[in-house]
Amino acid sequence: MADLHVSKKTIGKLFNEMQNKKFVIPDYQRPYKWNIEKCETLWEDIENFAQTDAKKEADYFLGTIVSYNNNIGSLEIIDGQQRITSFFLLLRSFYKKLEAMPEDDDVKGLKNQLAPCIWDINPISQKVSDKNKIHIESLVATESDNETFHEILKTGEASLDANDNYSKNYLFFKYKCDEYATINPLQWKELCVTILQKCILLPIECDTPETALTIFSTLNDRGMPLSDSDIFKAQIYRSKVTKVERGDFTGTWKDLTAICEQGDFVIDDIFRYYTHILRARNNDKSKEVGLRKFYSESNYSKLKKDGIINEIMELANFWRYVNKDIEPEESNYSISLENRKYIHCLFHYPNEYWRYLLSVFFIKNKDSQRFSDDFLTILKKLLASLVYKFIGAPTVNAIKGDVYQSCISIISHNELIFRINWDEESLQSDLNNHHSSRLSRVLLLMDAYLNPNQKDLISSTSDIEHIFPKKWQNTNYNGWDIEDANQYLDRLGNKMILEKKLNIQAGNGYFGIKKSKYANSKIANVKDLANYPNNDWVKADIEIREINFKKNIINFFKTQLLEL
Template structure:
């Protein structure tokens, strides 16, 4: 069981402790507090120290203001590496430095003693307790923070002139101005305010025995902002590797581009965009290792193997950049043939995300030296995995079920063989029966998957942008069913009564009779003479032009969709003979 040292401490007790030697590590994010956060902290502290704007209402023996936890672990150099509390600790250091500068020429005993106590919180001290002014109690190695030098300079010199544009400088100037205003208005309380902050503001330092333990604690306790992502930890390993080779600046620039590009492309439900990139890359590296085990390790556990061996290889960052550029091109729908882009659009509505891992592995294994793929091979691969993933997801819903057949296929891909799902073929009658009995509710992802696949089974269906918002349209409208109910109520939610439709059109076309929907499907000119575009879904326009869509049409269309998909599986070689 992991050991923890937990001890409630005042600011003065924690910061002035001779053992306190804080480090903001390279994988942390840059300082993010702005004026709003600083204002809230200042007002809270002032109201706490002077309740009802009175010095007398404060109970110095019992009143406490809890600022929050500080989660750290002692690294190999003996420094307290900060996992949680970076923003609060940094801000308190700037606030204390602003008080110290204000008291620089103080003469009264109380203020002089307060200044001495603040000094012991900011600087390390000698054996006589005197500050060593070139040795701060906090340091920053944040790889992506170009302004950390300003932070340390402000603490050392107490100066943040107009040339400094960092958030550190802005926070320091903010506190300096607030302190000046406070001293002007309440000069008798000048020494009381910082003393009450030092002695009565409470932190809860939690010292873990290792980085992993500290990170787990942070993930459990943190309710302010985003916890450290796996990619933040990986960044620190890259940073150390490239720094040791004298390529620190090169790495910082490359990592920044990765962060920016990933943020534009990936929108994962959990984790950060870079976590998603590392996840896609992990499946490639798993396959390279020949791992078939369907128990998938977490990102951090996978990459930390062998002392983060994978992250100490120059090729890894090259691979990540190439993989991200590939997905950038997919997202931008550029650099691929029309037929490949159509397959990629359909896969973007797949029942689960396994296709992205298959495609990432295919790209890294099959790319040429310019990062391109053979169009015919890629097109065939996309069709094949679409058919398999869709059909397998119908028989065994959930991405976890796909691990069994997919992991061996990934190994085949990295070894130069085609993905082969011949050991998992489908029976025509069984898969047809599953389609017929499946409840195609709007909430099920598979419903959208099939409707998009069906739309693009039409070779004339135009390619839509990936950022197009598509919603499910009831061709025989629900409102119409209330007035003219279908004989079989289940037909209202049948696959044959549904299609994907752009949200902008769906809002207008929702509850009309089919004949009334036609102008919205086709597009029209409004009363102001503005052209209002219709839908890009060809089938809906064609259906509306027939004038009606009956229950018989619903049933017939349902059967056509099912039969077409099952026949397509046969064409792909995914049906048993």
């Protein structure tokens, strides 16, 4: 059973207990993110508390701190690093103010209370002998401002021109100390005592980092728990031997973070895609395991191989290009308009397994002069395979094995391997049942892009238009009754992709009026409907349109799947 200790401690007691040891912010933690707004909220809350409830002997609860005792006797902080860091900056600003004041008994007493919270003190003189011996150390990987934080605590100085959060927040606290001391000279010292003796934390000290992480995940409902990539970042950082290597990696990881933010995905996603590249290289088609478990095998040896961060960066650039059309600098590949038509369809596929296959294809072919042509071939076959199988069996399990096998096949032969049991009669029947499913948008986009007159990409914000409208009105539609409306409304022959603005303008109007709105569309299927000779839209029209729709989709499947 895990060993842990929970206690209630004041800021003064908790920080004072760190004599000859330290709070350590581990390398896998995120950088210090508190801004002046958060510090201002903290200051105002404490100031208000000091003037009200503190006078009634109440306490101000600041939350939990989750940590574990590492092998050198320090407390590694798993949860609470932002608050602890901010309080060190706050206490140092108070001490800086005291250093500038004439030393009467009150000032001397406050300094004696504050000093052992920030530094080790001489056990005999009970004074600070060395201000370099601070009680906190940030080891955050990819954070270049760690030393700035340490220097502020040692010297009490910060540059007015600095842009890091440590400096800006320290200068804010210093300004508030000076301001409060000027406006409330009698209450300023009481405020300092209130922070030390009335602000309460609930430290939870664990015996292992795994226990601490589990407790953190259970308690944390405020911020973001540590991601898998935070752990991976630290492991790769630790594997770098020289200061130059670590500096280069720090810069690279910041670039990776920016690329992922611009591409609208997270770093964990890229590492997940990369697992399928590694699996394919090892001919591994076994059941997928959790991301952290996959990389943690053999002491994270997969993350410490040469070239991994370069491939991760290339993969991130590729997916930013796919998602946001931001072309990487100095790349040997391009994504054509035709490529993007099929990618657009895949964006609406009900799961993300297609991304694993495209990631493997990219790493295999990124330097090929035939990238765009080969990419188009793979995209068509992949879309047809995934959609065909999902129509017959709409579950993830129906395609998992084929995806794993195809990843291996792409690495070795640049080909997909999907087990396809072609049955056109069943396909016709199954399509009837997919008019209102998660797959309907994919099918409608496929039909729209298969129109030879569709030259451009369709807007990503386009809607599904019901030609015979959702809000049925028997006064407007001759030949329809409520039962017919319910039966035909969601059939694929009654739907199409339409630009959002035009969809709003068309509304629930009569078909003969809607056609004038359709004429303004840039979607070929919609323009075709704008030229429809009749002003009424009846059951026979939907049936005929659905027959043509199915013929279009099935011909695409035949072309792609019977070649596999």
